[in-house]
Amino acid sequence: MIVRTRFAPSPTGYLHIGGVRTALFCWLFARKHGGKFILRIDDTDQQRNVEEAIAPILHGLRWLGIDWDEGPEIGGDHAPYYQSQRCDKYQAAVNKLLSCNYAYRDYARTEEIQAERDAAVKEKRTFTYSRNWMAETDEDIKRFESEGRQCVIRLKMPREGKLIIDDLIRGKITFNWADEQDHVIQRADGSFIYHLANVVDDEDYKISHVIRAEEHLSNTPRQIFIIQSLGYNLPAYAHLPFVAEPGSKTKLSKRKLEKYLKNKDFAKLVEHGKSIANRIGLKTTDDNFNPVIVDFYEQVGYLPEAIVNYIALVGWALDDKSEFFLMNDLIEKFSLEGVTKGAASFDPQKLFAFEEKHFLKLTIDKKIKLCTQFLEKAKIFPSAYDGILDKVIEAAGDRIKVAGDILNFSDFFVSDGALEFDEAIYNKRIINQPNSKILLKEFYDLLTQQDQFDKTSLENLMQEFIESKLIKANDIIHALRIAITGKGVGLGMFETLEILGKERVLERIKKFFEQH
């Protein structure tokens, strides 16, 4: 069998983290089995600009390295890949269903159906439509229409027997046909409902494995009914557990940002992102800046491979020890057997840990490239300070976990009189340490005479200084750090001095004394 999987987002304007997880699993399964991965746009009820709304979705998938063999922008043998352009096929399917008596015209008014539904709820039983307004003959149609009624097309579902779905992840699942409803497949305005379109497309595209989130499990029976009625091939099903909220089992949702912000770890992720966003002049609204949306990560400089690695592990595991995976490892190792059944909650801390690991593995050239992009977005141009960016990155080591973190070290790339000083730390280390300025001045004098400006020589110089003054390194280093970086935290002191170089260090200390 040729494996063909598909991911079918609706044009919402953003790529949900749970959505990519589904896309990734579909993609991995196809790649692993040498099959095809198809992207289809579920825009049966198009009320907005579809192209505009799918752009972020396509972009996000590409950013993560999830490419499609057929679909929007690239076409394919089964084009078009937009449901809105396939109505003739859906109409043909509906006609066939109607002619075989697997579907019927229904003239019930919304209130009439609702009344029956309410009654069922009240009696605590499964709702079953009376079919009182089902039109089976031309006379029925004439009669209902003379009453000013409009019709929808409903499935004529079986009312007895069982359906057993063999799910690749969950095993056998039994449904009673009697619990199913006569679902609408074509609306009064002639447009088609997802379930019908979905089944027709899957058949047309020759989808072999329907891999989708668990929320679709309960509407699988009606889809199978359509498949069987139309004589289509039954695809294999695999219902994935969904990605849940941090610390909960409820489905993760874009709209609950405010709630998630109460989670300390989630809030931290957002805060960290915002600090980067602010420095690159990115406006952060809840709509565009939300860790539930994949775009968030690209904006602040996360690595796509880290995101992929993390989400692959939300609901899938290879064994009891492997956790670090690159895309190619995943293709090789992925299997539906490794997919777990229970909902897996989104863990911001673990995601961040993967980012850290992946960033650390990057070559210096790659880091330079990524960090440069963020400096430039912040209107900082490292090229003005020739050759120090690589030294800063090297010295920063694990301190840079996300490309945007380079902005924590932007003080290396501003002119020597333009440092911003952290007031709190200034008060703590300078104002409250009266001796610090005197010591700093003395050390400054020593530096002016220091020719060897490498970190080892400087460390020796410092050592001699503190021994001669009978002080501790603490007594001078903090003041020195503030004078030359404006901050209380940063790289190793002597590395900082070496990278800045004698001229800039002296200039900065001089300016510091002038300004303070």
Added chain:
RNA sequence: GGCCCCGUCGUCUAGUGGUUAGGACACGGCCCUUUCAAGGCCGCGGCACGGGUUCGAGUCCCGUCGGGGUCACCA
């Protein structure tokens, strides 16, 4: 409420009848230390509950409880 799914440390998970229940993230402590990171070492912490089956159950069966999904002329 009906139907369906799920239930191992806080979180992600390994586990397919015999394990001192393993790992990762997080957390706590110690070491290192000029700040912040990182690193090293140690530690905390779990089979939802109750019945069976079995010599033996996290693992199989039943029930209970808990969580979730779904019940649209949304996808």
